[in-house]
Amino acid sequence: MHKNIQSELQSVFRKAFENNSIVISGQTTANDIYGWDSLTHMTLINDIEQHFKVEFSFNEVSSFNCVDDMIKCIAEKKLKR
Amino acid sequence: MASINKSFFIQNNEQTICSGFLFWYKQTPASIALYVEGKSYTYNELYIAASSIYTELKNYGKAEVGVYCSNNFFSYASILAVSMSGACYVPLNAKFPEKKIKDIISDCNLELVISETPLQQLSLVQRIKNVSPEISNEDKEIEIIPFVYQSLAYILYTSGSTGLPKGVPVKKNSVNSFFKFFIEKYDFIPADKFLQAYELSFDVSVFSMFCAWNAGASVYTVNDGANKFLDIFKAIQKHKITVCSMVPGILAVMSKYFKDFDFPFVRYSFFSGDALYQSLAKKWKQCIPTAHLHNFYGPTETTIVCTRYKWEEDKGEKESVNDIVPIGKPFPGMEYVIINEKGIILTNGETGELCFAGIQVIDTYCNGTSPESFFMHSGKRFYKTGDWAKVNEQGNLIFLGRKDSQVKINGYRVELAEVENGIRIVFARQSKVIIERVGDWNHLVAFVEGEIIKREEFLFQLKAVIPDHMLPSKLIFVVKLPLTMNNKIDVQKLRSIINA
Structure with a gap:
């Protein structure tokens, strides 16, 4: 499940940053992607919510330090459905 | 408990904008003055760092000093040190492109730039001395006396319409008049915690830093980075911020999380820098139930902000225009007129360009550029803000957008x-x-x-x-x-x- 989420996340990232060469891993952070600033971060969160049809709370979003954190949170929400 | 009063400023506003900090350093040296990059610094620690940079600055005796800054302890200590020396500081934001930094240096003829580490990009700029003073840990008190005469407190650069940055030189007596407004109208206390999430090249940072230090209070900064918007609200919660100043744009981005916020400890919530929407203010007020929400207005040319509107939900509902909250009335020492396209002064609530005169208005831009932005009326010099406004029946100014936001179609x-x-x-x-x-x-x-x-x-x-x-x-x-x-x-x- 996590691998599928990561693969879908990668397409969300590519769209958000308008860069088709982006390759993400679980350890990817904002420092690894050019243009990942505070506003893009919030845009990316919106895109992820829309794509996976989930809604994050403030505490969840605040705890995202790397892509793995996003994947875990999305997976938990999917399981609860 | 000691407090700074108006007479203190009358006596101390000639040569520096950091009298308040020096006052509180002597009163409460062990209190927290600054929280930056995850670490707290007392008034004493910040004083020691600033005074060691001040000592280094004495070797050069420059009246304008560039501070290459980012959100770190060195930058805050440097701004204080330059203020202690009597010079004016010119923030060179590390995020600025190299060309902008060079344009600024050239425009205001900077000869001295301080930075935490030597700057490669300045090595080829002739006549520039780039120093990186060592910050001392030694606890010794030196006498802080301004050693250069300079009427300016700082020079900030805005984006000019020509593509070249435009220098806005702001005088110390303008800044101290601004401080006086907050000392007289607000009950800030040493226990207050001020949010400082602004870039140091944005003039509202002067409010967040110096108004806190004028009250013996603490300044809490937020790390830069992708999580900055989230970190601002985390900081409000974690540090129990009591004085929270921000631009409305951040609220708009974060409004979906308002349901998760409960900040009963916020005493004041201030906005400036852009239009504040009534609908957003109402929602935000739910998160800060006991706070006073005030909307300020002012271009850099009128020293940070120069009008205030004390928002209340019902009042805001009646007075907002196009959902935009009024910007209120001018500070003492400031006056305004509203003019039409021909420069004729309008009355009776007509819409026109908002212009200010008074102690907070700058004399001129660096190098005297854009003289057309100023005009004389009744023996006073007015600055044309480029913003459309009108006055409502309550005597409050209503911001209606930039001058070029009104068109005929x-x-x-x-x-x-x-x-x-x-x-x-x-x-x-x-x-x-x-x-x-x-x-x-x-x-x-x-x-x-x-x-x-x-x-x-x-x-x-x-x-x-x-x-x-x-x-x-x-x-x-x-x-x-x-x-x-x-x-x-x-x-x-x-x-x-x-x-x-």
Whole structure:
């Protein structure tokens, strides 16, 4: 499940940053992607919510330090459905 | 408990803007003055660091000093040190492109730049001395006496219409008059915790730093980075911030999380820098139930902010225009007029360009550029803000947008804020409407946040609240409106999207 989420996340990232060469891993952070600033971060969160049809709370979003954190949170929400 | 009063400022406002800090350093050296990069520094620690930079500055005796800054302890200590020396500081934001930094250095003839580490990009700039003073840990008190005469407190650079940055030199007596307003009107105390999430090249940072230190209070900064918007609200919660100043743009981005926020400890919530929307203010007030929410206004040229509106929900509901909260009345020592396109002064609530005169208005831009921004009236020198405003029956100023946000389309006068408000009412979305000129024709382009809505459907629904001549001819949907470094809506970027 996590691998599928990561693969879908990668397409969300590519769209958000308008860069088709982006390759993400679980350890990817904002420092690894050019243009990942505070506003893009919030845009990316919106895109992820829309794509996976989930809604994050403030505490969840605040705890995202790397892509793995996003994947875990999305997976938990999917399981609860 | 000691406190700074008006007479203290009258005696100490000649040569420096950091008298308040030095006063509290002596009163309460062990209190927290600054929290930055995850570490707290006392008044004593900040004093020691600043005084060691001050000592280094004595070797050069310059009246203008560039401070290469980012959100770190060195930058705050440097700004204090330059203020202690009597010189004015020129923030060179590390995020600025190299060209902008060089343009600024050249425009104000800087000869000295301090930075934490030597700057490669300055090595080729002739006549520039770049120093990186060692910060001392040694606890020794030295006598702080300004050693250069300089009437300016700082020079900030705004984006000029020519593409070259425009220097705004702000005088110490203007800044101290601004401080006096807050000392007289607010009950800030040493236990207060001020949020400082502004870039140091943005003038509202002067409020967050120095108004806190004038009260013996603490300044809490937020780390830069992708999580900055989230970190601002985490910081409010974690440190129990009591004085929270920010631009409205941040609220707009974060409003979806308001349901998760409960900040009963916030005493004051201040806004400036962009239009504050009544609908957003109402929602935010739920998060800060006991706080006073005040909306300020002022271009850099009038020293940070120079008008204030004390917002209350009912009052704001009645007085807001196009959902925009009034900007209130001018500070003491400031006065305004509203003029039409011919420069004639308007009365009776007519709409025109807002102009200010008084102690907080700058004398001129660096190198005397843009003299057309100033004019004389009744023996006073007024600055034209480029903003449209009118006065309501309560005597409060109403901000109606930038001067170029009012256009005639097919002979009809259109206010862009009215179109944006229509979009907010019908779709509950944030938008920015800008004018596209094609030949002699003006067209409206609406940038709307959120998912795409079919054009016919969008315009059909919008027609319910705005007349046909105000309907945008182009719609562009974006996930989020782009913001500038200072978190205001980035109109230039939107224009570049149209032109792309």
